[in-house]
Every structure is written in structure tokens, then in C-alpha cells.
Amino acid sequence: MLLxxxxxxxxxxxxxxxxxxxxxxxxxxxxxGPMCLPVYDLMEQCKxxxxxxxxxxxxxxxxxxxxxxxxxxxxxxxxxxxxxxxHKGQLVEATSSIQTKDQVTDILDRVFGAES
Numbered sequence: 001m002l003l004x005x006x007x008x009x010x011x012x013x014x015x016x017x018x019x020x021x022x023x024x025x026x027x028x029x030x031x032x033g034p035m036c037l038p039v040y041d042l043m044e045q046c047k048x049x050x051x052x053x054x055x056x057x058x059x060x061x062x063x064x065x066x067x068x069x070x071x072x073x074x075x076x077x078x079x080x081x082x083x084x085x086x087h088k089g090q091l092v093e094a095t096s097s098i099q100t101k102d103q104v105t106d107i108l109d110r111v112f113g114a115e116s
Contacts, residue, residue, distance in 0.1 A: 001059060002030075002031075002032060002040075002057050002058075002059050003032060004040045004044070004057050005044055006028075006040060006043055006044060006055055006056055006057045007054070007055075007056045007057070008056070008057055008058070008059070009027065009056050009057070009058040009064060010058070010059065010062055010064055011063070011064050012063075012064055012067060014064065015058070015064055015067060018054060018056055019086055019089045020089065022053075022054035023052065023087065023088055024050075024052055024053040024054065024085075024086070024087055024111075024112045025053065025054045025056065025084075025085070025086040026043060026046075026053055026054070026055050026056070026083065026084075026085055026104075026108065027056050027057070027058060027068075027083070027084045027085075027086065028040060028043060028056075028057045028058070028081045028082075028083045028084075029057070029058040029059075029060050029065055029068045029080075029081055029082040029083075029084070030057070030058075030059075030060050030080045030081025030082065031059070031060050031061065031080055031081075033080065035079060035080055035081065035097060035098045036080055036081040036098075038098055038099075039081050039083060039098060039099055039104070040057060042099065042100075042101050042104050043055040043057070043104075045101065046101075046104065046105065046108065049105075050108055050112065052112060052113075053108060053112055060080055060081070060082070068082060068084065069082075071084075071091060071094070073091055073094040074094055074096070077094075077096035078096070079096050079097040080096070080097070081096070081097075082094065082095075082096050083095045083096070083099065083104075085107060085108075085111050085112070087111060087112065092111045093107055093110075093111050095107070
């Protein structure tokens with residue numbers, strides 16, 4: 001279980017629900033480890049600046065994560081977390097490993113549009 005202040009996606013139906021009910025989704029699939037914690041923190045920092053994005057997490061070792069691990073875009077990833085960006089239910093960007101705030105906001109601005 002992830003101990004973050006983000007909404008958790010813990011089942012296939014929860015993932016479907018998040019992707020269906022939100023136009024823009026940033027999903028971080030990871031563990032409570034040193035490479036993942038900074039990304040969860042960045043997501044929490046960004047949520048007020050990007051009200052058009054649903055920021056959610058998923059336990060890499062949970063059963064729902066198998067849907068993420070099967071995606072062709074992440075097959076070559078070798079480090080956690082897997083951070084995925086969905087627009088209208090479609091994967092539009094995927095990264096792995098620790099990210100800086102500039103890297104995350106650059107992706108958010110590019111794939112979801114900069115917030116004014």
C-alpha cells in the first residue's frame with residue numbers, strides 16, 4: 001500500500017474509472033522508495049496548479065499494476081516509478097525513474113496545455 005496523499009488506483013475497475021472520468025491523468029506507478037517518493041511529492045505540489053489533471057498513484061506490486069506493466073510504452077523501463085500521462089483515456093507520454101519538478105511540469109504543459 002502506498003502512503004501518499006494522492007488518490008490510489010488499486011483495481012482494474014478503478015483504473016478504468018479514472019481514465020473514463022478524467023480528460024487528463026498523471027498516474028505514478030511505484031513503491032514507497034527513494035526514486036518514487038519525490039515524484040509523489042511533486043504530484044502533490046502540482047495538483048493545485050493543474051486543476052485539469054487528475055493526479056493518482058498505483059502500487060507497482062498490486063494486481064492492478066499488471067495493466068500498466070503490459071503497456072508497450074513501458075516494456076523497456078528498468079527503474080521505478082513508471083509515470084504515465086493519459087489524455088482522453090489514451091497514453092500520451094510515459095517516463096521512468098525519478099523526475100525533477102521542471103521535467104514533470106514540462107510534460108504536463110506539453111501534453112495537457114499550460115495553465116494560465
